[in-house]
Amino acid sequence: MTRTNGGVTAPKGFKASGIHAGIKAAPILDLALLVSDVEGPIAGVFTNNRIPAAPVILDRLHLKKPYGQAMIINSGNANACTGAQGLLDAEEMAILVAKRLDIPPTSVFVGSTGVIGPRLSMPAIRNGIPLLMQRLRKSGHRDAARAIMTTDTTMKEIAVHTRIGKHLVSIGGMAKGSGMIHPDMATMLAYITTDAAIHPTVLQALLREAVDSSFNTISVDGETSTNDTVLCLANGMAGNPMLQAQTGNAKIFQLALNHVCQTLAMKICQDGEGATKIVEILVRGAKKDHDAKQIAKTLATSPLVKTALFGEDPNWGRFMVAIGRSGPAIQPKHIEIAFENVTMVKNGQEVTPSKERQVQRVMKKKSYTISIKVGKGKGSSKVWTTDFSYDYVKINASYRS
Amino acid sequence: MTRTNGGVTAPKGFKASGIHAGIKAAPILDLALLVSDVEGPIAGVFTNNRIPAAPVILDRLHLKKPYGQAMIINSGNANACTGAQGLLDAEEMAILVAKRLDIPPTSVFVGSTGVIGPRLSMPAIRNGIPLLMQRLRKSGHRDAARAIMTTDTTMKEIAVHTRIGKHLVSIGGMAKGSGMIHPDMATMLAYITTDAAIHPTVLQALLREAVDSSFNTISVDGETSTNDTVLCLANGMAGNPMLQAQTGNAKIFQLALNHVCQTLAMKICQDGEGATKIVEILVRGAKKDHDAKQIAKTLATSPLVKTALFGEDPNWGRFMVAIGRSGPAIQPKHIEIAFENVTMVKNGQEVTPSKERQVQRVMKKKSYTISIKVGKGKGSSKVWTTDFSYDYVKINASYRS
Numbered sequence: 158m159t160r161t162n163g164g165v166t167a168p169k170g171f172k173a174s175g176i177h178a179g180i181k182a183a184p185i186l187d188l189a190l191l192v193s194d195v196e197g198p199i200a201g202v203f204t205n206n207r208i209p210a211a212p213v214i215l216d217r218l219h220l221k222k223p224y225g226q227a228m229i230i231n232s233g234n235a236n237a238c239t240g241a242q243g244l245l246d247a248e249e250m251a252i253l254v255a256k257r258l259d260i261p262p263t264s265v266f267v268g269s270t271g272v273i274g275p276r277l278s279m280p281a282i283r284n285g286i287p288l289l290m291q292r293l294r295k296s297g298h299r300d301a302a303r304a305i306m307t308t309d310t311t312m313k314e315i316a317v318h319t320r321i322g323k324h325l326v327s328i329g330g331m332a333k334g335s336g337m338i339h340p341d342m343a344t345m346l347a348y349i350t351t352d353a354a355i356h357p358t359v360l361q362a363l364l365r366e367a368v369d370s371s372f373n374t375i376s377v378d379g380e381t382s383t384n385d386t387v388l389c390l391a392n393g394m395a396g397n398p399m400l401q402a403q404t405g406n407a408k409i410f411q412l413a414l415n416h417v418c419q420t421l422a423m424k425i426c427q428d429g430e431g432a433t434k435i436v437e438i439l440v441r442g443a444k445k446d447h448d449a450k451q452i453a454k455t456l457a458t459s460p461l462v463k464t465a466l467f468g469e470d471p472n473w474g475r476f477m478v479a480i481g482r483s484g485p486a487i488q489p490k491h492i493e494i495a496f497e498n499v500t501m502v503k504n505g506q507e508v509t510p511s512k513e514r515q516v517q518r519v520m521k522k523k524s525y526t527i528s529i530k531v532g533k534g535k536g537s538s539k540v541w542t543t544d545f546s547y548d549y550v551k552i553n554a555s556y557r558s
Numbered sequence: 559m560t561r562t563n564g565g566v567t568a569p570k571g572f573k574a575s576g577i578h579a580g581i582k583a584a585p586i587l588d589l590a591l592l593v594s595d596v597e598g599p600i601a602g603v604f605t606n607n608r609i610p611a612a613p614v615i616l617d618r619l620h621l622k623k624p625y626g627q628a629m630i631i632n633s634g635n636a637n638a639c640t641g642a643q644g645l646l647d648a649e650e651m652a653i654l655v656a657k658r659l660d661i662p663p664t665s666v667f668v669g670s671t672g673v674i675g676p677r678l679s680m681p682a683i684r685n686g687i688p689l690l691m692q693r694l695r696k697s698g699h700r701d702a703a704r705a706i707m708t709t710d711t712t713m714k715e716i717a718v719h720t721r722i723g724k725h726l727v728s729i730g731g732m733a734k735g736s737g738m739i740h741p742d743m744a745t746m747l748a749y750i751t752t753d754a755a756i757h758p759t760v761l762q763a764l765l766r767e768a769v770d771s772s773f774n775t776i777s778v779d780g781e782t783s784t785n786d787t788v789l790c791l792a793n794g795m796a797g798n799p800m801l802q803a804q805t806g807n808a809k810i811f812q813l814a815l816n817h818v819c820q821t822l823a824m825k826i827c828q829d830g831e832g833a834t835k836i837v838e839i840l841v842r843g844a845k846k847d848h849d850a851k852q853i854a855k856t857l858a859t860s861p862l863v864k865t866a867l868f869g870e871d872p873n874w875g876r877f878m879v880a881i882g883r884s885g886p887a888i889q890p891k892h893i894e895i896a897f898e899n900v901t902m903v904k905n906g907q908e909v910t911p912s913k914e915r916q917v918q919r920v921m922k923k924k925s926y927t928i929s930i931k932v933g934k935g936k937g938s939s940k941v942w943t944t945d946f947s948y949d950y951v952k953i954n955a956s957y958r959s
Contacts, residue, residue, distance in 0.1 A: 208882030208890045208906070238878050240891070240907045273875020274908045382879050460861065460946075474674025477639050478783050481609030489609045490641070505609070506641045507675045545861075 158413045164298035164314030167329035168352035169394040170194035174292035175300030178285030180271070180278050181233035186304035188282065190254065190289045191228045191348060196264055197392035198357035199225035200364040202372075204385035210237030211247040212267040213384060219251070219263045223357035225390050228348055229254050229289075230268035230305050231282065232333070235344065237273040237383040246277045253286050268386055270307055270333060270344040302331040305346055309335045313424040319413040321406050324397035326353045328413050332421040335428040344384040345372060347421050353410055354393035355400040362402065363411050364389045371418035375426045375541045389414070426541050431548030435541055436466055437526040443536035448485035450538040452531060455483035463545035471516040473502050480531060493530040496520065559814045565699035565715030568730035569753035570795040571595035575693035576701030579686030581672070581679050582634035587705035589683065591655065591690045592629045592749060597665055598793035599758035600626035601765040603773075605786035611638030612648040613668040614785060620652070620664045624758035626791050629749055630655050630690075631669035631706050632683065633734070636745065638674040638784040647678045654687050669787055671708055671734060671745040703732040706747055710736045714825040720814040722807050725798035727754045729814050733822040736829040745785040746773060748822050754811055755794035756801040763803065764812050765790045772819035776827045776942045790815070827942050832949030836942060837867055838927040844937035849886035851939040853932060856884035864946035872917040874903050881932060894931040897921065 166173050171193050178188040201220050203213050219225070229250050236243050251265040258265075269277065292300070302314045316329040334345035349364075368387050400407050426435050438456050443449035456462050459479045465472045473494050480487060494502035496519040501512045519525050567574050571594050579589040602621050604614050620626070630651050637644050652666040659666075670678065693701070703715045717730040735746035750765075769788050801808050827836050839857050844850035857863050860880040866873045874895050881888060895903035897920040902913045920926050 206879065206882035207884075207886075207888055208878050208893075235875070238875060238890070238903075238906055238908070240905065273873075273878060381883065383875075383882060472674075474636070474639060474784075477609050477674060478607065481607035481784060482782065483608075485608075487608055489639070492609075502639075504641065505639055507639070 158317050158319040158416060161316045161318055163316040163329060164302055164331050165191055165329040165348055165350045166295050166298040167316030168327040168350050168392070170352060170392050171329070171350045172293040172295055173297035173301035174289050174294065175297065175304030176285055176288050176292060178231070179281035180231050186300060187231055187233045188285045188289055189230045189301040189304035190293060191301055191350065192258065192293055193226050193350070193390060193392040195392050195394065196224050196226040196260065197390055198355060198360050199223055199266065199388060199390045200357065200361040202365060202368045202387045204381040204383060206381050206383050208238065208383050210235050210269060210384040211239055211243035212236055212269045213386060214244060215247040215251065216266050216386065216388070219266055222263055223361065224264060225266055226260050226264040227254050227258055228266045228268065228388060228390070230346065230348070231277070232305050232307050233271040234269060234275060234277050235271045235273045235384050236269040236277045239274070239276055242276060246279055249279065250282060253283065257286065257290050266388055268346050270305065270346055270384055273383060298329070298331065305331065305333040307333060307344070309333050309428055311424065311428050313421055313428070315417055315420045317413050317416055319409055321353070321397045321400070321409055324395050326395040326397055326410065327351065328417045330417045330421050332425060334425040344382045345425060346384070347372065347387040347418070349387070349389040349417060351389065351391045352393065352395035353391050353400060354395065354397050355391050355410070359400055359402045359407065360389060360391055363407065363414055366411060367414045367418040370415055371422040374539060375422050426543065429543035431546045432543030433546050434466055434544045435524045436543070437539065437541055439526060439528045439537070439539050440531060441537035442491065442530040442532040442534055443485060444532070444534040445536040446538055447536070449536040451485055452480055452483045453538045453540045455479050457540045457542035460545055463542065466520070467544035467546045469517065469520040471496070471501060471513050471520060473507065476529065480529070487531045491530065491532045495528045497525050559718050559720040559817060562717045562719055564717040564730060565703055565732050566592055566730040566749055566751045567696050567699040568717030569728035569751050569793070571753060571793050572730070572751045573694040573696055574698035574702035575690050575695065576698065576705030577686055577689050577693060579632070580682035581632050587701060588632055588634045589686045589690055590631045590702040590705035591694060592702055592751070593659065593694055594627050594751070594791060594793040596793050596795065597625050597627040597661070598791060599756055599761050600624055600667065600789060600791045601758065601762040603766060603769045603788045605782040605784060607782050607784050609639065609784050611636055611670060611785040612640055612644035613637055613670045614787060615645060616648040616652065617667050617787065617789070620667055623664055624762065625665060626667055627661050627665040628655050628659055629667045629669065629789060629791070631747065631749070632678070633706050633708050634672040635670060635676060635678050636672045636674045636785050637670040637678045640675070640677055643677060647680055650680065651683060654684065658687065658691050667789055669747050671706065671747055671785055674784060699730070699732065706732065706734040708734060708745070710734050710829055712825065712829050714822055716818055716821045718814050718817055720810055722754070722798045722801070722810055725796050727796040727798055727811065728752060729818050731818045731822050733826060735826040745783045746826060747785070748773065748788045748819070750788070750790040750818060752790065752792045753794065753796035754792050754801060755796065755798050756792045756811070760801055760803045760808065761790060761792050764808065764815055767812060768815045768819040771816055772823040775940060776823050827944065830944035832947045833944030834947050835867055835945045836925045837944070838940065838942055840927060840929045840938070840940050841932060842938040843892065843931040843933040843935055844886060845933070845935040846937040847939055848937070850937040852886055853881055853884045854939045854941045856880050858941045858943035861946055864943065867921070868945035868947050870918060870921040872897070872902060872914050872921060874908065877930070881930070888932045892931065892933045896929045898926050
């Protein structure tokens with residue numbers, strides 16, 4: 158697998174564009190289009206939130222026939238909590254694109270991100286679509302990736318290619334999201350393209366696997382916003398023999414897809430709202446993986462832990478509090494906590510002589526790992542988290558103003 | 559029931575004291591003692607945390623014989639995650655007080671609050687106890703209430719009396735805690751005294767009920783620190799006929815006890831770390847009370863909701879996100895959100911014309927109620943929460959330094 162330049166248009170047969178349609182007040186890009194020359198299998202993973210936004214409801218419906226050819230995504234408005242009208246608006250977005258491309262509306266997938274509640278400005282979208290079509294090109298990936306940003310401070314895209322037999326298969330991706338690892342994250346959207354030939358059920362299984370080891374590692378256990386969406390469209394133009402489940406070729410593709418998803422997830426993590434650090438939390442020794450995940454999640458979302466990370470304060474007691482309240486039965490006397498390779502807590506107590514100074518040095522780093530052993534079981538889990546800074550409060554106290 | 563001056567020494571037969579023993583570096587009170595002239599029934603409610611501190615383990619043990627006569631509490635050190643040595647230290651505190659008072663060590667209850675991890679300074683405690691004994695007096699309630707404070711900015715105490723038949727029964731209380739309504743709260747301690755004559759099992763049931771409708775309403779569902787403790791000692795010196803379960807007299811006592819606990823809980827809430835507002839969140843229309851509680855809890859602990867409260871931003875979408883991810887099945891189209899008497903969301907959508915301005919006026923208040931209807935069920939729940947301010951991050955990023 159090789160990293161290449163570009164984004165969602167790196168695979169064969171994809172074009173993209175991004176324009177300012179006027180959904181956002183500021184004169185910045187807010188509408189993106191992504192089109193494949195031919196229809197192909199599409200897979201999707203969506204929010205678990207009980208109040209899904211209109212485009213999520215529409216996409217889930219369209220995915221019942223798992224073939225697609227285009228995606229239209231707006232930023233500036235989430236089209237969430239907008240009732241029946243919101244659904245009609247999302248559907249109209251798909252229909253307008255479908256008409257222009259002369260394809261069925263069910264082949265068009267829709268995404269929205271931004272403020273929850275107000276109705277989408279349909280005049281802006283209707284007026285924008287012709288220009289969006291006109292601008293479609295191979296080099297449009299950057300504009301598309303920019304047009305889906307909200308509080309993001311950086312554009313997020315990636316492309317890789319890998320060999321499957323004698324065929325070069327490419328995967329491209331773009332994402333938006335920031336601060337997503339907080340308990341009720343801002344919307345995370347990711348759009349992945351590939352020219353691989355693959356059956357839709359295989360694609361869905363591989364995407365689910367890739368999402369679990371990437372976006373779900375930072376989003377912490379499916380606590381997702383109303384709009385979260387990951388879609389992967391495979392147009393088959395690489396000409397490889399159809400990828401079959403459980404084969405070596407599928408494995409090669411899985412690794413490349415994982416890399417694309419993990420890279421986008423890390424980019425989102427690095428762009429955490431007000432985050433100054435990224436910390437990996439590894440929990441092991443739990444009875445089950447599920448227990449380990451619950452403990453890791455409690456640590457990753459604890460405001461007291463996150464402010465300690467920001468303060469570079471080796472206040473391991475806060476970790477103990479969070480571990481103790483996370484739910485799973487644990488043996489306090491087996492707990493070990495290490496910051497990188499410095500073990501600060503052993504047998505549930507601080508080691509003597511204290512390693513506080515060494516730990517403080519680790520905590521000054523921008524990125525490091527905290528390993529936590531909670532018992533003698535085989536359950537383990539890994540999550541990424543960020544710190545809680547003054548800026549987090551600042552950004553979120555005034556998001557709409 | 560009448561509110562009176564005083565605190566834990568308001569009921570007959572109680573004395574208290576507080577001194578600087580040297581557990582804290584600063585020359586402020588850090589060791590408290592509370593003694594009854596006679597032994598009496600004692601009830602306790604403790605943290606659910608899986609890593610209880612040494613004094614919690616000791617108190618639970620002593621409570622197996624539910625009679626007590628004295629409580630010794632230190633601040634500055636939590637005696638948590640201190641292993642077998644921590645247990646021996648907590649036990650020694652009880653033994654030292656017991657010797658001085660010539661009572662069994664099991665009649666002495668111990669509390670600690672402060673930094674987790676380091677061993678308690680036993681020389682400071684050993685040297686402090688004689689002075690603590692010497693200072694014991696009726697007027698010592700203030701010193702005791704001050705000596706248990708950590709990040710608290712205000713001392714928290716209350717006293718009430720009520721008539722049970724022709725007997726005047728008093729209840730007094732002191733508490734410490736601040737920022738407790740955050741997901742992994744700082745330690746909350748509350749010590750309640752009464753001169754009521756009551757059987758220990760009745761006292762335990764009444765205390766549990768009072769805690770559920772007070773401290774557990776702000777602590778949000780038992781997500782507690784390593785040290786949280788509520789103890790209630792009843793010495794019987796009021797001379798009332800023994801309070802029996804399910805009687806009118808027990809009901810009168812319950813109301814007074816609830817008032818004491820609720821007042822202390824509100825004082826803790828008002829002293830939330832960096833909090834600028836107290837907001838009551840009422841959830842109704844859920845299938846079960848448990849569902850309503852889960853939704854209320856998710857809202858009360860959501861950083862995005864809490865920063866919106868701080869920013870006085872009627873960003874109701876954040877409430878929808880939190881409701882949707884909280885777990886229980888809800889009907890998005892039945893959701894209503896009102897700020898005091900201003901309904902902003904109805905049928906899951908913003909009402910037109912928008913009530914944003916009116917809601918903004920409500921949100922400028924220091925304290926207000928947000929009512930949320932999530933369906934047509936009969937389950938309801940109420941929690942108190944505070945906002946998340948810059949100061950919250952500041953206090954918690956530098957707690958130990």
